Amino acid sequence: MSSEHGLHVMLSYHWDNKELVSKIYKVLRSRNLPVWMDIHGGIGFNLFQSMADGVENAAVVCCFMTPKYQNSRNCEKELLYAERRRVSIIPCRLTRDWEPSTWLGLITAGLVWVDFREATEMNIDLKIDRLIDQIRIVTGKKLKCFLQETSNTLENSSGNALYNLYPMLPQMTEKSGHTTSTLIVSRQHQTISNVNTKPTPPPVPPRPNKNLIRERLVDLALIDDKKENNLPLNSRKPDICEIPDQHQADTSSIPDILPLSPSKTNNGKKRNGIVIDYSKFHRSPRIIGDDNDEISFCCPSGVAISKTGLIYIADQQNQCVKVIPLLKSGQPILSRPFNRPKGVHIDEHGRILLTEQNRLLILDHELNLLKSIGNHGSKPGEFNVPWGVATDCSSNIYVCDQMNNRIQKFDTDGQFLLEWGYEGEHVGQFYYPHFISISGNRVAVSDQLNHRVQVFDCFGNYHYKLGEPGSEPGQFSCPFGVCIDGNGHIAVADHDNNRIQFFDENGDVKRILDKEANPLFNFQGVHGLVLTYDGGLLITDYKRSGKHRLFIFA
Template identity: 75%
Template sequence: MSSEHGLHVMLSYHWDNKELVSKIYKVLKSRNIRVWMDIHGGISFNLFHSMADGIENAAVVCCFMTSKYQSSRNCEKELLYADRRRVPIIPCRLIRDWEPSTWLGLVIAGLVWVDFRDTTDVNLDLKIDKLIEQIRIVAGKKLNCFLSETSPTLQTRPICSNNSSNNLYPILTQMNDISDSNNLVRSTSIDSSSSSPKRSTPMIDRQHQSIDNTNIIPPPVPPRPNKDLIRERLLSIDIKKNSNEIESIDEKKENNIPLRSEKPDICEISYQQQAYTRFIPDVVDLSPLIINNEKKSSGIIIDYSKFRRLPRIIGDDNDEISFCCPSGVAISKTGLIYVADQQNQCVKIIPLLGSKKQILSRPFNRPKGVHVDEHGRILVTEHNRLLILDNELNLLKAIGEHGSKAGEFNVPWGVTTDSLSNMYICDQMNNRIQKFDADGRFLLEWGYEGEHQGQFYYPHFISVSGNRVAVSDQLNHRIQIFDCFGNYHYKLGEVGNEPGQFSCPFGVCIDANNHLVVADHDNNRVQFFDANGDIELVLDQEANPLFNFQGVHGLALTHDGGLLITDYKRNGKHRLFIFA
C-alpha cells in the first residue's frame, strides 16, 4: 500500500486473534480512518515487502498482545522494525493473567496501553472508542481523517461550585444528535456525494461524559523509555553479582597488570587436549572484556593499514567481469580469488593482482558459499549439498542431500575449515552448524531455531581461527562465538544502526588475534572489532565516498591481512571490493 493517499493505522496481531481484530478493522474503516491489515488487502505478491511497506507508511502501529504474539517470530520482526523506524506504537492487551516480557516488554515499556481484555459485543464499541482516542493523541496530526475534521463551535459558561469558585467548561453547540448520558454524542454532516453520514465532531466518552475536542490540548504522550539506560541497568545487576571479580580486574587495570581469564584461554588448548578435557568456557556475554590479548596465535592477522588505500573494484559497468548476486568469496595461497556468483550459477576464478579478466568459470546450481582449505581444495555449497573440488573446480566429492538429519542440508550457505581441514557448514534453514572431517565424515552438529545463546535464526556465514568459531546469526542480528566443539562462548552485537550494532549481518571473518570483521548487510557497512569487542574501524560511505556499499555479503581475509568483499543490491551494482 503506497503512501500517496496519506498514512494509515497498522494493525499487528497473531493469527489466533484475527476475528476480533477484523471487527476492529471494520469499525475503524467506518469512522473514515485509513487502516492496514494483512488479510484485508495489505499483502501483495511478497509477504515481507508488504509488511515492510505497511510499517513504513504507518502513522501508528496498534499491536494486539498475547503470549502467542510474543513468541511469534513474524510479529517480533514486525514490531521491532516499527520501533526501529520510530513509528508510534499503541499496545492493546487481549488476555488477563499475562504480562508481556522479553523483547515485547522492552518495546512497550512506558507506553499507554488500551484494554481489550474480556471483550464482548456489548463493550466492544466502547473499547474501540478508547483506541481511537489514543490514536488521536499519538498520531492525530499525521492522519487525514483527524486533520479534516471540522471542530464544533465552542462557548463557555461559568459553573458555580460549592466553594463559589467559577470553573470554565466547554459546551457543544449546534449538535444534531444528542442522546442520553449512556450513549455516544456526535454531530453528523451528510456528504452530497455519499449517502453515509460522516463524523464531523469528536466523540464524548460514554463513561466519563468528558468532551474530546481537537481544540483542547491532549495530555502529553509518555516518553519512550531510554533502552540504552535499561540495558545498562540490567547489565549492572549481573556486574554486581560478580563484583569481586570486576573489582580485581579494575585493580589490575590501575596497576597495569595484564588481564587474564580465571580459566585458560581456549586458544592455548591443543586439539588433543580438547578431546579429553572438553573445555567449556564461561557462558557470559561480557566475557570479551576479559579475553587474554597477550598470546598471539599463528595465522592471518588483519593489516589495518590496507584500508587507508583505495580498494580495487571489480564488477563496474566498464569491467569485462560481471556478477549477478555474488555471495561467498575465498582466496587461495597462490593469489586466486573464487567468487560464488549465485544468479549466474557459476564460480568464477579471478587473479588477485594484475588483469581483471577471469581465468575460469564453472557452472553450479546457485552456489552460496566458497572456501579454500589448507590443502588447496575448493569447498562450494550449492543446492542442499557440499562439493569438494580441486583447484580447477573439478568435482572430487559431494556430501549431503536435502533433509534435516545429520549430514543432510536445507539451504547450506557459509563454509569454512580449521587447521585440521575439518569442515564447518551453516545449515541455514535447519538453523544449525554441521561439522565434518577432512574426508567428509559427519562429526557433530549444534544449534536449533531460537534467540537464546547457542540458537540461531538463519546462520549465514562462518569463520574459524584457532579454536574460535564465529557465526553470523542473521535474523537475531548478532555474531556468536563458539569453540570447535560447538560450546557457546559469547555474542557480539544487537539489532540497530549504531556502531557495534547490526542489521542482518552476513559475512564474518576472525583473525589470529581474535579480531572480527562483520558484513553489516542492511546498514551497508563493514565493521571491525578487536578481541575485547570494541570497534576498531568502520568502512562505510561516511568514512569514504568510495565505500558506497549497497548490500555487503561475503568476506574473506587475504593471507597478508587484506580483505575481499562481495557487495550487491538486486537493482543496483554487483561488485567485488579488494583491499590488498
C-alpha cells in the same frame, strides 16, 4: 482496504492465500501498524488505482510467495512496480520445499525473508512477531508507529539465566611489578576487571554439564521435567549433540583456546593465523563488477582466495562460480555452473568447499567435483539451505545449516562429527546462521536474524557474543559475512547498515568502513568476507536494484 494517511505496510498476495493474509492483516492493525491490503484479490480489479494506493504510499511491501504468486501476471506487475519505485520488500515464504525463481527469485535474492510455512494457530503469533521485527528494521523511522521506539535487545532475563550453563572466558595473565594481574573479560565484553592472582595457563573450557542444563531448562519452564529425554519447547533438537564414540574427535589435535586479552609478549607478531592489516583501509579499494568493468555479477555471495592469488566467487543468480586473478583485470579465467552457489572456502589442501542447493561439494582447484556431501533434510549430515563454510587447523569442515538453525561439523573426508544449535534467541541458539569463520580454536558465526555474532570453540561450547539490533557502532542489522583473525579481531559485514565493523579481542569497535569514513566505501548490501594472505579484505556487495560488486582491499 486502505490504511490511515501517510506511509503504510502493503501486503501483496495471491487470492488463494487471502484467509492467512487477512489474519496477518488484522493482527498488524491491532498492533497499531498502518496496513494496506487489496481485498479484491489481486490488482486486476483496478490496476492503476490499486498501484497508486498500494505501492506508491508504501514504506515496505510484504510479498507472500507461493508458486501461484510467482505465476501470477498481476502479482508480478505489482512487485516489479514496487522495485522500480525502490520500495523496500520483505519476502514471506508460504510453501515448503520451494524456492522462488525467474523474476521473483531475482527481486528477492539476498533479502531477509520471514517464514510463514506451516503456519498454525499455535505458531502464527510468533511468525507475525518476526514479521513486525523485520518491518521495524527495514522501515526505520518511515512509519510513525516506530518513531518512539528504540531497538530492543534480544537478550532477556531468561536468556541471561542460561549464561550460567557455560564456562567463563579463558583468562590471560601479564606481569605487573611483583604481582601478576589477570584481565578477566566478561562474556558480553561489557566489563574488564583486574584481579591479583598467580599465573595459570588458559584452560580449555569443558563441555556444558548436561544435567545442569536440564535442571536450568526445567527452572525456566523450557522443558517438562516429567518427560524423559525431551527437547526444549519450540525446538527439534537439543543444543548439544551426543557424539558416538567412533565419531569422537581427537582433542589433542585441537590447540588450546587463545587468550582473549592483549599480551605484552605478543610483540605484534601473527598468532595462529592471518592478522588484519588496518593500513590497507587507508587507501581506495579496487572494485570489480562496476558499470564500466568487463566482469559482471548477479547477487555475489561467498568469496574465497587461494594461496596462489585466485579469487573464487559464488555468483548466486548467474548460478556459477567465477575465478578471478587478484592482481589482474579482465575476464574471469574460469567459470563453472552450479545450482545457486552460496558459500565458498579453500582449505589447507587447496580444495574448494562450496555450498549449493542442500549439499556441500568438495572440488579441486579447477572446480571439478571430488565429492558431494548431504541432501535435503534435518538429520545429521543433511542440509536445509547450507550457506557459510569454513575449516579448522585439522581440516575439519564446518557448515552453517541455515534453515535447520545449526552448525554441522565434518571431518576432512566429509564424515559427520557433531552439530550444535537450534532455533532460538538464547546463547548457543540461532535464527538463520549465515557465515562462519575459524581461527585457532575460535569459531565465529553470524547469527543473522538475532542480529549478533556468536563465538564458540571447535566443539560448540559458547564463549561470547557481539552486537545487538540497531545502527549504532557495535550494533547490527542482519550481519552476513564474518572473519576472525589470528589475534581474535573480528570483521563483520553489517548488511542492512551498509558497513563493515571491526572488533578487537575485547569486543570493542576498532574501526568502521562505510561511506561516512570514505565516500568510496559506498556499500549497498555487504555479503561475504574473506581475509587475504597479507591481511587485506575481499567483500562481496550487492543490492537487488543496485550494483553487484567485489571490493578488494589488498
